[in-house]
Amino acid sequence: MTSDQGLIVGIMLATIAMFLWGRWRHDMVAAGALLACVLAGLVPATGAFAGFGHPAVITVACVLVLSRGLQTSGAVDVLARHVLPASAGPTLSIAALTALGALLSAFMNNVGALALLMPVAMQTARSRELPPGRVLMPLAFGSILGGMTTLIGTPPNLIVSGFRAQTGASTFAMFDFTPVGLAVAVAGIVFVGLIGWRLVPIRRQAGAEGFDTGAYLTEARVPEGSKAAGKTLREIEAALDETGAQVVGLIRNEVRVTAPSPGRLVRGGDVLVIEAEAEALASALSGLGLELEEAERPEPEADEPPEDVKTGRKDRASDDEAADDAAQKDKPRAPDEIVLMELAVLPGSALTGRSATDILLRARYGINLLAVSRHG
Incomplete structure (x- = not known):
């Protein structure tokens, strides 16, 4: 192993350790790792921030803006009220919520879609008398599955499209991933809605029982x-x-x-x-x-009701x-x-x-x- 390889491995291990520790924000740790690579001579100073101009990064930033707009406008709440069944059983409710999460994550950030639907998932769990985990975990799977169906649904799709353009071929279009991604997403949603949520371990909420x-x-x-x-x-x-x-x-x-x-x-x-x-x-x-x-x-007086x-x-x-x-x-x-x-x-x-x-x-x-x- 060369000295450069040893340095990059050491920086990567230190970065992973900082991520796991959680003492500092992840973006600060990532920026620190980049700065360490520049100081060690592993990355040229002139190209240290070239990645911020990559189309994938800009597209992800735009998707985050879109996610914030959907969150603040209340559009997701309106969509959830009209799409999710009001009096359906657990299977149909979980399948519909998972499908809605997949639909949103196809056009916005996965984490943003998950955060928007988590309150709806908790309400669904309470109304159906289900453990929260049996609703939240299928929702998480749905947000992952939906991201595979479009170009902007997940950063790896954007990165692959960018590298394809560098080889001389054209970039992928918005729905080039849909035929394969949609088939996988539908199969995953059906499995999660019918069987998958039943396999989620039941864990009592901490303090929910015995704490009046x-x-x-x-x-x-x-x-x-x-x-x-x-x-x-x-x-x-x-x-x-x-x-x-x-x-x-x-x-x-x-x-x-x-x-x-x-x-x-x-x-x-x-x-x-x-x-x-x-x-x-x-x-x-x-x-x-x-x-x-x-x-x-x-003691209360005779003409006064006791407290x-x-x-x-x-x-x-x-x-x-x-x-x-x-x-x-x-x-x-x-x-x-x-x-x-x-x-x-x-x-x-x-x-x-x-x-x-x-x-x-x-x-x-x-x-x-x-x-x-x-x-x-």
């Missing part, structure tokens, strides 16, 4: 002279961190504060809304001298406005019930790479981040 979100919220009163009185919420949350508990709300003078500021001082008589595991609840309360609100609540307040249930709804400080006065009024939701960060979201502190999730939006699930 309403069973982990409780109200705890801060007695006068307790350890929590006079501390800030930040200090209280630091003390609760060992038990995995978190303060998600505060009630003072019958006014409920959702996502209170960490710098707010806690006074005797306040009621803290705490999210915690049932097993760790007792430890969390005793460590700060807190008492369950149910034990402190006075249903139970430990581990969601907080009762009322018409009070959630107010923390002057910054929260402009927020719209909403019921006081604390709602727990699971939200997905989509590819290309402005939230990617930013922390909850960076976007002021609690102070600006009144949202408590309880947990993050990544890679299942």
Whole structure:
């Protein structure tokens, strides 16, 4: 092996390792690999960026623009509502969704088509009571199969067409790949729709079973002279961190504060809304001298209906406005019930790479981040 061959192999291995590590963005790693080849003398400096002018690269860039336009215009949502059957069984629904993914990926980026149809796939899985994987994996296969049917459907087709032109022959036309690609795509879609989705392993969604979100919220009163009185919420949350508990709300003078500021001082008589595991609840309360609100609540008068307040249930709804400080006065009024939701960060979201502190999730939006699930 020559020195140049050793250098290129070393750069390739380092690039693959960086891709697998995932610490930096893939485009930054690729640009770094190109720069390393230039510095090592493997690629001439004058031709280092010649590849960006290749027709395949420009075409892929145009396809990405088209994908973004379809995403922002809502055209895919309209198409999905008209194409996908509303009351069909799992087989027909999965086959139709896979075919739609193949159709879109024939004229746009595969990843873009997949990202657009993923919410539709999740909704289909819920309505048909199917594991998400049995709908998402056929959709992924469909986006791959559809890319084979046209010239712009997948970058390899464009690259082959470019090399064919360099040999002196004409480039491939838009639908020259269709006779073979369409036959393969149809066969693949039929197989996935009839048999393939049944072969996908069933995996329970992490935390879906045995995690009742309403069973982990409780109200705890801060007695006068307790350890929590006079501390800030930040200090209280630091003390609760060992038990995995978190303060998600505060009630003072019958006014409920959702996502209170960490710098707010806690006074005797306040009621803290705490999210915690049932097993760790007792430890969390005793460590700060807190008492369950149910034990402190006075008996209702005879002419008043009793309030249903139970430990581990969601907080009762009322018409009070959630107010923390002057910054929260402009927020719209909403019921006081604390709602727990699971939200997905989509590819290309402005939230990617930013922390909850960076976007002021609690102070600006009144949202408590309880947990993050990544890679299942």
